[in-house]
Amino acid sequence: MKEKILALLLNQEKFISGEEISQLLGVSRTAIWKAIKKLKEEGYEIESVSNKGYHVVSVPDKMIKEELKILLNDCKMIEKIFVYDTIDSTNQEAKRHALNGIGHALIVSEEQTIGRGRRGRTWISEKGSGVFMSLLLRPDIRPENASLLTLLAGLAVKRSINHITGLESFIKWPNDIVLNGKKVCGILTEMSSEIDTINYVVVGIGINVSNQIFDQELLDKAAHLEGETGHNINRKELLRNIILEFEELYNQFIITENLEFVIDEYNKSCINVNEIVVINRREGELVGKCTRIDKNGELMIMKDGKEIGIHSGEVSVRGLYGYV
Numbered sequence: 113m114k115e116k117i118l119a120l121l122l123n124q125e126k127f128i129s130g131e132e133i134s135q136l137l138g139v140s141r142t143a144i145w146k147a148i149k150k151l152k153e154e155g156y157e158i159e160s161v162s163n164k165g166y167h168v169v170s171v172p173d174k175m176i177k178e179e180l181k182i183l184l185n186d187c188k189m190i191e192k193i194f195v196y197d198t199i200d201s202t203n204q205e206a207k208r209h210a211l212n213g214i215g216h217a218l219i220v221s222e223e224q225t226i227g228r229g230r231r232g233r234t235w236i237s238e239k240g241s242g243v244f245m246s247l248l249l250r251p252d253i254r255p256e257n258a259s260l261l262t263l264l265a266g267l268a269v270k271r272s273i274n275h276i277t278g279l280e281s282f283i284k285w286p287n288d289i290v291l292n293g294k295k296v297c298g299i300l301t302e303m304s305s306e307i308d309t310i311n312y313v314v315v316g317i318g319i320n321v322s323n324q325i326f327d328q329e330l331l332d333k334a335a336h337l338e339g340e341t342g343h344n345i346n347r348k349e350l351l352r353n354i355i356l357e358f359e360e361l362y363n364q365f366i367i368t369e370n371l372e373f374v375i376d377e378y379n380k381s382c383i384n385v386n387e388i389v390v391i392n393r394r395e396g397e398l399v400g401k402c403t404r405i406d407k408n409g410e411l412m413i414m415k416d417g418k419e420i421g422i423h424s425g426e427v428s429v430r431g432l433y434g435y436v
């Protein structure tokens with residue numbers, strides 16, 4: 113009920129009368145009044161004027177399930193939304209849901225107590241300071257192509273940051289988003305699979321919106337969106353944008369299982385391209401000029417006149433994050 117009333121209020125630019133809500137939803141005026149009272153308690157500022165009705169003046173800067181459901185109404189990909197005030201890690205929670213048989217889902221939390229980064233690092237996730245979310249996916253693709261979902265998520269985030277802030281951000285292959293030379297987003301993709309089939313994939317996205325604390329290692333390499341733009345960022349609008357962008361990319365990708373359909377945009381968005389990069393691999397360090405990212409998501413480097421494809425590894429880009 114609360115969700116339906118909120119949906120009516122949010123879809124209305126002006127006032128909507130209690131009478132109209134009551135007729136549209138077939139509920140009593142008392143039930144409406146109770147739902148509005150609850151919404152106010154949650155932080156929605158709702159004006160009520162006699163003879164006019166109700167009007168939402170402002171919404172709280174908080175991830176609220178009912179509102180996210182309304183905002184993502186036109187997203188077909190997500191079957192379930194889970195929203196938490198606090199959780200160990202949205203990726204971990206997504207995996208638990210996967211084991212319980214949940215299909216495509218979005219898991220969002222205001223705070224993570226053990227947020228996880230790549231390579232065993234932590235992702236500090238203070239309450240309300242960022243977008244901390246995981247997408248639980250069950251794509252019918254070959255397991256070796258699942259890592260491309262990280263690149264698509266990166267492109268979705270890059271597009272959305274540009275849309276919301278008007279600023280041009282870049283992707284640092286494979287999983288960072290960089291704004292003004294600093295990391296504002298990291299992506300951690302995890303998978304459970306058999307040799308030839310995927311059980312599930314979790315794409316975890318962490319965006320720095322206003323956080324004051326960073327992991328020691330990111331201290332002088334990271335920034336947050338509000339600091340870079342000088343404006344308040346609507347986290348829910350950012351989340352909505354990312355999900356819709358990702359859905360569009362995902363739907364095309366699961367047909368072809370490669371990046372051909374976005375490869376030009378990806379290469380233009382990728383900060384590694386045409387730069388000297390250092391790749392730390394188990395086999396040792398490799399230095400070369402990155403020529404492009406290919407349609408299979410490999411980072412191509414020119415080394416001794418030959419183009420070599422790199423599938424994974426820790427990559428540094430000369431001139432970025434203080435690397436010289």
Ligand code: BTN
Pocket residue numbers: 200201202203204224226227228229230231233235243244245246287288297298299300316317318319
């Ligand atoms: C990285 O750059 O090291 C990846 C960071 C990924 C952080 C996000 S926040 C939401 C999701 N849940 C986690 O525990 N990690 C990812």
